[in-house]
Amino acid sequence: MVTALPGRRLILHVGVQKTGTTSLQRFLKLRAAELSDQVIVRTPEEGTPMRPLGRAAIAASLSDDKDHRQALRVAFEDVLDTVPDGPQTVILSHENLAGAMPGNGGETRLYPALPRIVKILRKCAQAYGFSGEVVLYTRQMLSWRPSVWAQAVRTDGYADTFQTFMDRTAGLPEWEDLVDRLRAALGSDVVTRLRLEDETDLGRPGRQLLLHAGIPAARIDALAPLDGAAMERLNGGSTEFLRQLNGLALNPHARDRVADLVARAQYLFTADAPSEGTL
Template structure:
């Protein structure tokens, strides 16, 4: 008699990438956690959760792919999976930093060179799950300036936008990234969505949620997100932080300043100061 094959639990890994609407999607998931209960287990990088160390481990591995950083990444993912509720509901794990360091972070100028290997390690570590990956892309002409502003804000990047665009001028199209991933884990395990195809109706990540099994009616019933999540700072505020990054400020103190600037952007709407002043 043939034995029945056990159906593995579905694990949908949303890799981001940065500046493609991940923050809005994650906020939307957290807002609707009660409504999603019974249909989906969402995992997002909430403060104090093991998802935060997972993102840091992926970035660390991408910047220095060693046996030690690989082991740390796998252990961080094991910690996340160990805390899952004991049921058969599909899991949606969303963390843009799983893609690794974005251009502008610690000298990175390539298009997520470590992501194929990160995806392979995720599949190996989560071998008891039916793992699939989802990635969002965004038109390069708008994505690169947005990434530059984020790198200035979060990663201490000191270059100007023209300097960043020149440093990343050789970035390939998104197809290059998805092809590299597919060669490692198989094309059937990676799905790519364009941010431009997302309806702007207060329900970010609709394409991903459909992929996870929710109907349009299910999604429409969720509480919509009010406003834009993680919006780009205005030009004056970004320029202030870029010049601040050139100083030897303690990282903790710098983080406090960034928070203050983000809350008081109206103070930076005048023309940017001349070169040589802050």
């Protein structure tokens, strides 16, 4: 068990989904060594305890029972055990810590379980001697909901049409509702809301998060930028193909394999012929 310095900062970046998290995590991962004197970074890389932590958070958001809460604690402790001793601020970034997004597992509300999830995680972090702060990004609701629908189709097996999804989520409140619920559960000084629209340097995603973690602006600006966006939205034809595929009784593993193939060959699902060299 890692024993942190008294009050050592630990920032839980909980996403939420479709607010640039994949690009942010890619940037953090690539620049982690350069920043390691000031921050320790953990992102959901394959084969690390961050992956099961994300799965445990989703499961706990869809079923609030003792077993799921305990599984979440154990998964989080496994992550904390990987954090080395030192004075550095720790950033744990995983969008699934927010719980199921609308369209996943029948969820249609705005992260109702997030306050409960982060209360569990923060209590666990404090037992290790960390502070346990919470940071979330938000995105304008008018653009966020369509992006969430496309993501739910791509990754969560969502089979309903865009209009059905928009109708079912028409009553979602604005982000202030979620932020207020988090602050009521944890305290106003514990929760920080960042807006995706304020990320002005697309090559250095997560700049606001790094500033919040104490990295000087000049040092962030000196980091080499990313060379492209990550997890871009599929084109319309690809999304519609997957939506209809989601309505079939396929083995989930087989369905995911097909989704990967579709993402790599989107030109097959457009009316335009592929350009030379894409085959």
